[in-house]
Amino acid sequence: MINIEEALNIINKETKILGIEKRDLLDSVNRVLAEDIYSKDNLPPFNKSSKDGYAIKSSDTFNCSRENSCKLKIKGIIKAGDFIEDTLKNGEAYKIMTGAPVPKGADAVIKIEDIETEDNNLLIFEEIEKDNNIIKFGEEIKLGDLAIKKDCVIRPVEIGALASLGYSNINVYKAPTVALIITGDELVDINSNIEKGQIRNSNEYSLKALVTGLNAEVLSLGIVSDDKENLKEKMKYALENSDIVITSGGASVGDYDFVKDILKEIGADIKFSKIAIKPGKPVTFATFKEKLFFALPGNPSSIITTFQKFVKPSIEKMMGKDNFDSEEFPVKLMYDFHDEVGREKYVYVQIKKVDGSYCAYKVGSQCSNHLMTMSRANGIVIVPKEIGDVKAGQVLNGKFIFRK
Numbered sequence: 001m002i003n004i005e006e007a008l009n010i011i012n013k014e015t016k017i018l019g020i021e022k023r024d025l026l027d028s029v030n031r032v033l034a035e036d037i038y039s040k041d042n043l044p045p046f047n048k049s050s051k052d053g054y055a056i057k058s059s060d061t062f063n064c065s066r067e068n069s070c071k072l073k074i075k076g077i078i079k080a081g082d083f084i085e086d087t088l089k090n091g092e093a094y095k096i097m098t099g100a101p102v103p104k105g106a107d108a109v110i111k112i113e114d115i116e117t118e119d120n121n122l123l124i125f126e127e128i129e130k131d132n133n134i135i136k137f138g139e140e141i142k143l144g145d146l147a148i149k150k151d152c153v154i155r156p157v158e159i160g161a162l163a164s165l166g167y168s169n170i171n172v173y174k175a176p177t178v179a180l181i182i183t184g185d186e187l188v189d190i191n192s193n194i195e196k197g198q199i200r201n202s203n204e205y206s207l208k209a210l211v212t213g214l215n216a217e218v219l220s221l222g223i224v225s226d227d228k229e230n231l232k233e234k235m236k237y238a239l240e241n242s243d244i245v246i247t248s249g250g251a252s253v254g255d256y257d258f259v260k261d262i263l264k265e266i267g268a269d270i271k272f273s274k275i276a277i278k279p280g281k282p283v284t285f286a287t288f289k290e291k292l293f294f295a296l297p298g299n300p301s302s303i304i305t306t307f308q309k310f311v312k313p314s315i316e317k318m319m320g321k322d323n324f325d326s327e328e329f330p331v332k333l334m335y336d337f338h339d340e341v342g343r344e345k346y347v348y349v350q351i352k353k354v355d356g357s358y359c360a361y362k363v364g365s366q367c368s369n370h371l372m373t374m375s376r377a378n379g380i381v382i383v384p385k386e387i388g389d390v391k392a393g394q395v396l397n398g399k400f401i402f403r404k
């Protein structure tokens with residue numbers, strides 16, 4: 001049995017960034033940018049009005065006041081999308097709409113709410129400063145400047161920024177294909193009634209949701225009965241057609257737990273097969289050529305815990321995100337907890353902030369067969385392997401999982 005840090009180090013060492021592909025902009029959300037993006041334009045590409053109002057010369061408003069208004073001649077109207085060649089002269093104004101180019105000669109825009117008109121004249125009652133309500137040429141970014149740095153995660157805001165820069169496709173890191181094999185003779189599909197001895201195959205659904213939630217591809221091979229030859233064929237097929245293989249169940253020491261034996265038979269390099277974590281001890285990690293193989297325990301909450309802790313950072317690293325460290329913070333356990341020493345325990349809890357500090361409340365039994373406890377939890381408290389029992393009030397490290 002190895003500890004969590006060792007396991008993560010081994011997985012990290014074996015995980016390689018997959019490579020780069022060009023993708024359409026909208027298909028790149030949550031991927032990682034694999035190139036520096038430079039601006040192909042000055043933005044905005046012209047002096048732009050930020051208000052509906054009048055383009056004027058600020059010098060024409062010198063000494064204007066309520067008592068002593070200034071009068072300018074309105075020469076015409078400029079709407080967004082227009083471009084006029086005319087140069088504004090002293091004593092003149094153009095009506096201008098938000099987003100329209102400010103004409104040559106004008107150096108300020110006065111907003112429509114602040115003026116009055118009389119025939120074809122504009123009346124101004126205050127002094128207007130130069131550059132008022134003008135978004136200057138190149139103010140947002142200059143032609144050739146670095147706009148978005150390589151290795152940035154592409155969020156909706158980056159999609160918008162890239163669109164404004166005229167990038168309809170970009171280089172991003174590839175996402176892995178993750179093959180799923182679900183083992184167990186007791187399993188039936190979730191649409192079936194459960195007969196004697198059977199349970200519904202929830203793990204396939206949890207795993208699909210976890211993998212697609214990371215924007216990786218799923219190759220689901222469905223339920224495979226606890227039959228060694230059949231399972232071996234499926235495992236070989238999965239290794240040929242994916243980057244990462246995950247098996248659910250059959251990874252422990254039971255009579256029908258064949259996954260580890262098969263891995264040995266096909267010549268996979270087994271790196272470890274037990275981790276000091278609870279839930280989720282029987283995790284086998286192996287490599288086969290460039291492929292990674294995670295044999296995860298069948299218990300529904302063990303599989304989610306071990307996926308989050310060991311598989312997720314590996315998938316993310318392949319996609320260019322380096323997430324092997326996670327953020328933990330001090331949390332006060334609000335109830336007595338009893339367990340054994342020997343393994344690091346992930347205790348599923350409800351974390352709430354009370355008077356400025358985080359407190360962890362009980363949500364149910366920590367039996368690794370129970371998904372409901374996990375579903376009621378919003379975080380975990382980590383009980384170190386040297387500690388078995390924890391008294392209420394003790395502060396340990398914790399973190400949020402899935403949601404706050």
Ligand code: AMP
Pocket residue numbers: 182183184186187199200201202203204248249250251252254296297298299300369
């Ligand atoms: P195993 O790791 O195969 O020994 O399974 C451990 C426990 O998890 C048993 O109680 C199984 O019935 C349960 N289990 C295994 N596979 C699944 C699955 N796909 N969905 C829900 N529960 C499962």
Ligand code: MG
Pocket residue numbers: 183184185249250298
């Ligand atoms: Mg089984």
